[in-house]
Amino acid sequence: MNKSEVSILIVDDDEIVRESMGAFLEDEGFIIHFADSGEEALENIAFLRPVVCISDMRLAGISGEAFIVQAYSVCPATGYLLHTGMAYSPSPELRALGMTQEDVFQKPITHFSVLINRIAAIASTGRMEYSAC
């Protein structure tokens, strides 16, 4: 995986969370994009075509769950991760899209390597479908 080819869209309405996650992933070498709502992310996702999209659960407008369901219909090749402050397991709708507990990251993340490994796994398996997005 060449990290500089892997783009990540971070969706979070909390600027500090967005920035800290962004700085971390940027230092890892990924290309980072931000959106502060599901609505904004939906406007740009077809254009950005991120390899991975990390979304907060509780957003100001549509929920992270609803956002992922809609985003998937536009960009099914993107790997979606949820970054949430609550204990959460993927809803049936999200499971239907192939999401598992491994795609849910509970805030605060204490072991960042787990997140990096998950992104790497998505980037290496999703590569071929990626161009179809």
Next chain:
Amino acid sequence: MIEKAGTDENSDSAEGPLQKKADSRVLLADNERLKKALIDVLDTLPSIIARIDREGRVDLVNRQLELFSGVSAAEAFGVLLESLIPHFTPQLRQVAEAIDRQNPISFAKIQYCSGTDVLYFSMHVYPLRNENSGMAVIRIDDITEHVRIEESMIQSEKMMMVGGLAAGMAHEINNPLGAIMQHAQNIERRVSLTIPANSKAAEEVGVSLDQVRAYLEKRNIFEFLEHIRTAGSRAAEIVTNMLKFSRRGHSRIETVVLASVLDQVLALAATDYDMKKLYDFRHIELVREYSADTLRVAMNVSEMEHALLNILKNAAQAISEAAVANPRITVRTLSVDGMAAIEVEDNGPGMDETIRLRIFDPFFSTKEIGVGIGLGLSVTYAIVTREHHGTIEAWSQPGVGSRFTIKIPLHRRNG
């Protein structure tokens, strides 16, 4: 059932012998019927019933009292009730006053230790109001089950409340906490030698990254960053624990040998850093009484270990604080009524009833501020009741020790 009282009402009848004989036969039949009915009523009631005089002497007891005291009705007649049921002496001492005042009195929750079981009784004293005034009827009921249900209902209500608060709070706390911890990590990385952008930025401002690092090290900045992360993890753990109060178990369930889980927990306890630091666990004698040592139970192993470890920590701390002469913790496995039971008993200082009733309350702690925040046993409670559909009870007697009994169903319900 005894009934010795009564005078022969017809002995001084003025009627002829024949008439007298016929009447007494009718009366005798009535008396017999009445007596039988009374016995039936008294013996059918689940209550322990006795009639006593002002001095406490028994003139009537029912079957339940015979069973409870182990003394037959005939032997009980004329004996002081407090000698038959000595446990209730403090309450029985107030009967005379109730008779004098002609006022019924009640005692709501009398604790009674029978072997290793704790039972609860209520007692009602009803002074007689008829020509037999000067006497009272004592009614004692076993309300153990009622008390247990009430306690567990109150407890789960509290937990739900805290759980609800926690769920709402978790998001608000975890967001800033996430940023704090992530940024601590970011700062470390932005001065690391492995990221090319760092050297480049340092160069642009006219210093070398090595110099920057040397300075930071000299001023302990790396240590401070590490402390930020450690403190953040601790705060995160509190929130995670609080979330357990409202969460229904959908966790990984395995079927394991109960005794081996206990062994594992004891091994964990012996190596646990906190335990070593705060209480000398090695000096506590560990007694294993596994009466069900091959019993297999479905459980979330890591959660149950966590639950048991909290109990062990509490026991160890209580023992070491009280400086008990021969510190001992006994762990037992039992199988009762379709439930697997785990008991953890210590010979520590014990606790009084007011504390016992609150030990599962979130944030209730008898420890000094800073030593504990009072989540340990409430987390244990949540793990046992919510995740394993089990029950947990605490028994304690000041000066004797405490015992926690966890029961979880052997056959797990679905859902």
